[in-house]
Amino acid sequence: MRGLLLRLAGSLPALVAVIIVTFVLTRVLPGDTATYFAGPTASAESIAQIRAELGLDRPLPEQFWSYVQALVHGDLGMSLTTGQPVLTDILARLPASAELTLCGLLIGMAIAIPLGIIAAVRQGSLADHACRVIVTAGVSLPVFFTGLLLVYVFYFLLGWSPAPLGRLDAFASPPPAVTGFYLIDAALIGDWETWRGAAAQLILPAVTLGLFALAPIARITRASMLAVLGAEFIRTARASGLSSRTLILTYALRNALLPVVTTLGMVFSFLLGANVLVEKVFAWPGIGSYAVEALIASDGAPVQGFVLTMAILYILLNLAIDLVNRALDPRARHT
Amino acid sequence: MSAATPAAAASQSVLDVTDFSVEFRTRAGIVRALDRVAFSVGRGETMALVGESGSGKSVTAYALLGLLDAAGRITGGSARLEGTELTSASPAALSAIRGKRAAMIFQNPRAALNPIRNVGKQIGDVLRRHAGLGARAAAAEAIEMLRAVGIPDPARRAGAYPFELSGGMCQRVMIAIAVATRPALLIADEPTTGLDVTTQAVVMDIMGRLAAETGMATILITHDLALAAERSGRIAVMHAGHIVEDAPTKTLLLYPRHPYTRRLLAATPTAAGNLADLRSIPGNLPDLRRDDLPPCRFAARCDRRLPACEAPMQWRELEPHHRVACWNPA
Amino acid sequence: MSDTALGHARHVVTENPVTGFALALFILFVLAAIFGPSLVPYDPLASDTANALQAPSGQHWFGTDQIGRDIFSRVVVATRLDLGIAAASVALVFAFGGFAGLVSGFFGGWVDQVIGRVSDTIMAFPLFVLAMAIVAALGNTVPNIVLATGIINFPLYVRVARAETVQRREAGFVDAARIAGHRDMGVLLGQVAPNIMPIMVVQMSLTMGYAILNAAGLSFIGLGVRAPTPEWGIMVAEGASFIVSGEWWVALFPGAMLMTAVFCFNLLGDGLRDIVDPRRRT
Numbered sequence: 026m027r028g029l030l031l032r033l034a035g036s037l038p039a040l041v042a043v044i045i046v047t048f049v050l051t052r053v054l055p056g057d058t059a060t061y062f063a064g065p066t067a068s069a070e071s072i073a074q075i076r077a078e079l080g081l082d083r084p085l086p087e088q089f090w091s092y093v094q095a096l097v098h099g100d101l102g103m104s105l106t107t108g109q110p111v112l113t114d115i116l117a118r119l120p121a122s123a124e125l126t127l128c129g130l131l132i133g134m135a136i137a138i139p140l141g142i143i144a145a146v147r148q149g150s151l152a153d154h155a156c157r158v159i160v161t162a163g164v165s166l167p168v169f170f171t172g173l174l175l176v177y178v179f180y181f182l183l184g185w186s187p188a189p190l191g192r193l194d195a196f197a198s199p200p201p202a203v204t205g206f207y208l209i210d211a212a213l214i215g216d217w218e219t220w221r222g223a224a225a226q227l228i229l230p231a232v233t234l235g236l237f238a239l240a241p242i243a244r245i246t247r248a249s250m251l252a253v254l255g256a257e258f259i260r261t262a263r264a265s266g267l268s269s270r271t272l273i274l275t276y277a278l279r280n281a282l283l284p285v286v287t288t289l290g291m292v293f294s295f296l297l298g299a300n301v302l303v304e305k306v307f308a309w310p311g312i313g314s315y316a317v318e319a320l321i322a323s324d325g326a327p328v329q330g331f332v333l334t335m336a337i338l339y340i341l342l343n344l345a346i347d348l349v350n351r352a353l354d355p356r357a358r359h360t
Numbered sequence: 361m362s363a364a365t366p367a368a369a370a371s372q373s374v375l376d377v378t379d380f381s382v383e384f385r386t387r388a389g390i391v392r393a394l395d396r397v398a399f400s401v402g403r404g405e406t407m408a409l410v411g412e413s414g415s416g417k418s419v420t421a422y423a424l425l426g427l428l429d430a431a432g433r434i435t436g437g438s439a440r441l442e443g444t445e446l447t448s449a450s451p452a453a454l455s456a457i458r459g460k461r462a463a464m465i466f467q468n469p470r471a472a473l474n475p476i477r478n479v480g481k482q483i484g485d486v487l488r489r490h491a492g493l494g495a496r497a498a499a500a501e502a503i504e505m506l507r508a509v510g511i512p513d514p515a516r517r518a519g520a521y522p523f524e525l526s527g528g529m530c531q532r533v534m535i536a537i538a539v540a541t542r543p544a545l546l547i548a549d550e551p552t553t554g555l556d557v558t559t560q561a562v563v564m565d566i567m568g569r570l571a572a573e574t575g576m577a578t579i580l581i582t583h584d585l586a587l588a589a590e591r592s593g594r595i596a597v598m599h600a601g602h603i604v605e606d607a608p609t610k611t612l613l614l615y616p617r618h619p620y621t622r623r624l625l626a627a628t629p630t631a632a633g634n635l636a637d638l639r640s641i642p643g644n645l646p647d648l649r650r651d652d653l654p655p656c657r658f659a660a661r662c663d664r665r666l667p668a669c670e671a672p673m674q675w676r677e678l679e680p681h682h683r684v685a686c687w688n689p690a
Numbered sequence: 691m692s693d694t695a696l697g698h699a700r701h702v703v704t705e706n707p708v709t710g711f712a713l714a715l716f717i718l719f720v721l722a723a724i725f726g727p728s729l730v731p732y733d734p735l736a737s738d739t740a741n742a743l744q745a746p747s748g749q750h751w752f753g754t755d756q757i758g759r760d761i762f763s764r765v766v767v768a769t770r771l772d773l774g775i776a777a778a779s780v781a782l783v784f785a786f787g788g789f790a791g792l793v794s795g796f797f798g799g800w801v802d803q804v805i806g807r808v809s810d811t812i813m814a815f816p817l818f819v820l821a822m823a824i825v826a827a828l829g830n831t832v833p834n835i836v837l838a839t840g841i842i843n844f845p846l847y848v849r850v851a852r853a854e855t856v857q858r859r860e861a862g863f864v865d866a867a868r869i870a871g872h873r874d875m876g877v878l879l880g881q882v883a884p885n886i887m888p889i890m891v892v893q894m895s896l897t898m899g900y901a902i903l904n905a906a907g908l909s910f911i912g913l914g915v916r917a918p919t920p921e922w923g924i925m926v927a928e929g930a931s932f933i934v935s936g937e938w939w940v941a942l943f944p945g946a947m948l949m950t951a952v953f954c955f956n957l958l959g960d961g962l963r964d965i966v967d968p969r970r971r972t
Contacts, residue, residue, distance in 0.1 A: 039811075161957065257468060293816070296816075332815075339816050
């Protein structure tokens with residue numbers, strides 16, 4: 026329990042760093058926030074007025090203090106494009122991004138982990154070679170390009186998937202929001218038609234992200250499984266005549282998964298970035314496309330809110346990875 | 361060494377190995393790691409297999425239990441455990457024998473245990489596999505085994521992970537895993553390396569006591585002559601994949617006949633010697649990848665070499681239970 | 691020494707034809723970057739609305755885009771910009787990240803602490819998101835793309851250079867140089883830096899691919915390079931709207947080019963690593 030609190034406290038420096046960097050990026054560096062807010066046609070006078078309104082004429086420490094205070098109150102500013110508070114916008118769009126990213130990760134893991142295991146257990150086999158090719162090719166794939174290729178093949182050529190335009194068909198209405206995850210919400214009320222519709226929209230972008238996450242996961246799974254299979258305790262287990270099922274699943278795999286779980290931190294870093302690109306390709310109404318729209322409109326507050334949200338999300342994910350690691354590895358619980 | 365009568369009494373023997381040969385295919389050529397190895401171990405007997413590192417002691421153990429990696433294979437001979445031929449047994453049959461009739465413990469016990477599974481479960485896994493126990497019964501029996509190897513407060517320790525236990529405790533757990541199913545044969549591969557002296561003695565005492573209680577035969581693989589002298593009834597000396605001499609411990613220590621054995625003993629003047637500082641034996645183990653290995657693999661290092669040593673090697677039984685593979689024994 | 695290294699390199703290329711293939715591709719890309727603009731059949735910016743959205747043909751090998759520009763010419767001409775951005779950002783982070791890692795590993799202490807904190811701060815962000823934030827804050831220009839791509843690679847370079855430096859410092863030959871009376875900076879730049887150079891070059895090759903992907907990703911979402919400049923990321927973005935109506939070539943060729951370039955650098959990096967550091971072969 027104490028270790029857990031320590032770990033939570035350990036996330037604080039990252040949080041502080043993230044807040045400072047976001048502040049510096051938006052308030053201190055050359056890009057002029059007031060000009061952003063005033064819009065391209067504003068006069069020097071109205072810019073000065075906005076500057077005063079935003080407190081940009083005050084000393085930096087004071088600005089930082091009010092920035093932090095606003096953050097504590099959940100005030101991320103207003104979006105000029107939507108006319109809504111940024112926090113409201115982001116909270117409304119976050120579930121879409123989360124559902125997509127998590128499905129992508131699950132698809133990636135569902136393919137990569139068995140592939141990595143088979144490649145390690147049957148070294149030199151077809152699966153092993155396939156694993157090598159996929160690992161090298163996978164890290165070379167521009168994720169937005171993979172997405173477009175999938176759209177071309179499965180929407181235009183085969184007609185198997187719906188048009189890449191958001192989370193649901195334009196004429197369907199979303200299920201009542203409980204979690205914000207359409208698949209879960211639709212399942213909760215037993216609306217399987219909506220569920221199928223949402224799944225059909227989700228599958229291509231999620232597979233795109235999955236293909237992207239696959240390479241690093243498969244690589245680390247193969248490497249760590251190989252290392253574990255050569256470990257002395259596996260020799261002991263074999264010398265004890267344990268069945269190959271117990272040997273591979275209970276002894277080797279559980280140990281091999283520890284580095285995989287740790288690597289997920291890096292995978293999430295890539296995945297959250299790739300998510301922005303995939304959302305743009307599939308017109309997915311998540312926070313990534315929200316940020317892209319704001320970027321194009323030179324709308325500063327949403328971009329800043331997005332960066333902050335992503336960074337905090339990433340810190341929380343790393344925390345979650347740590348907790349999973351503690352649950353799996355008794356040694357981690359004792360540090 | 362053509363097939364020779366093993367020294368131990370056949371009726372009592374648990375393991376009979378004859379003409380047992382193993383090769384490894386490597387990129388640099390075929391390594392003839394074991395060549396016509398022969399020995400027997402009887403019920404309740406402790407035989408020490410001694411030799412320098414690389415002499416083939418561990419390979420013998422691994423090959424017997426079917427634990428060689430893909431590059432290694434048994435090229436000939438026979439190994440019978442309680443009458444069951446091991447060399448021709450299927451992988452499934454071997455896996456059913458391992459941990460049930462023949463068990464093995466290793467050096468570096470902490471690394472030899474699964475780091476993220478508590479020790480009670482690791483003992484229980486063997487019981488569930490070989491004794492057909494259910495989860496609950498296996499857990500209870502695991503605690504009994506921990507008690508049997510002298511671990512205090514076994515019920516609590518069953519929930520401990522290897523990193524929470526000392527090296528000596530881990531080795532006791534290893535022994536508990538190995539003997540949980542009352543095997544007929546226990547192979548201990550350098551079981552005390554890395555443990556401090558008192559712990560070494562305790563671990564060896566536990567193994568000796570369990571062997572005496574259950575009639576288990578023990579093969580003690582070690583490079584430590586002093587340990588072998590103290591803990592075994594018989595010693596087989598290995599050199600470069602051959603067993604060169606095999607005799608009751610006292611006989612071997614007092615009247616060594618093979619030039620290599622004599623060198624070994626000379627290199628360790630007191631009984632507390634250790635083969636690790638065996639620099640004084642001139643030359644190295646021969647390159648076992650050569651195609652033209654001499655019949656006696658010690659010949660190049662030997663000062664009693666005769667022209668006759670070029671002839672194929674044969675066992676000579678100098679007196680009952682004392683054999684030597686040498687044309688010119690001392 | 692260079693003789694044996696060359697011999698070893700030749701051995702690696704013959705033993706591992708994939709590395710040889712990557713090397714050939716690499717040379718092709720470099721040639722395209724240098725001579726591409728003077729060799730291509732069409733002006734990459736010249737529109738020809740009468741011939742818009744033509745499928746690939748003998749006339750337009752990769753077809754034409756929505757305003758009739760020749761996609762082949764655009765894809766080839768874009769090589770210089772895409773590789774240039776990536777190479778500049780890698781050179782930048784090689785200089786700063788490499789030096790920071792050297793100093794960090796060599797002196798330890800508070801220098802190491804500060805550089806470590808900077809790295810940690812960068813790593814606290816999802817890297818692509820941080821790059822977006824930097825470009826958005828500093829302004830939407832090519833130099834800022836270079837800078838952002840360099841910054842997100844900074845922690846990696848620091849880590850590699852630092853680890854190698856610590857290893858060499860512990861190996862003792864730094865102490866020897868110091869006892870011989872060399873000053874710290876002299877030892878650092880004269881003795882340590884050349885020694886970690888091979889590993890850093892491998893690192894550069896391995897990160898080139900990632901840098902290309904990152905820069906193209908930024909321009910795909912509208913940051914950095916702007917239309918009508920030929921650049922692979924933008925071209926894919928422009929072609930995206932035609933994918934759903936079946937004009938696949940507009941996005942496919944720039945995307946494939948991008949992918950091939952990244953693939954080439956990744957293979958080359960793996961091959962170089964085998965030459966420089968055979969231990970880390972996987």
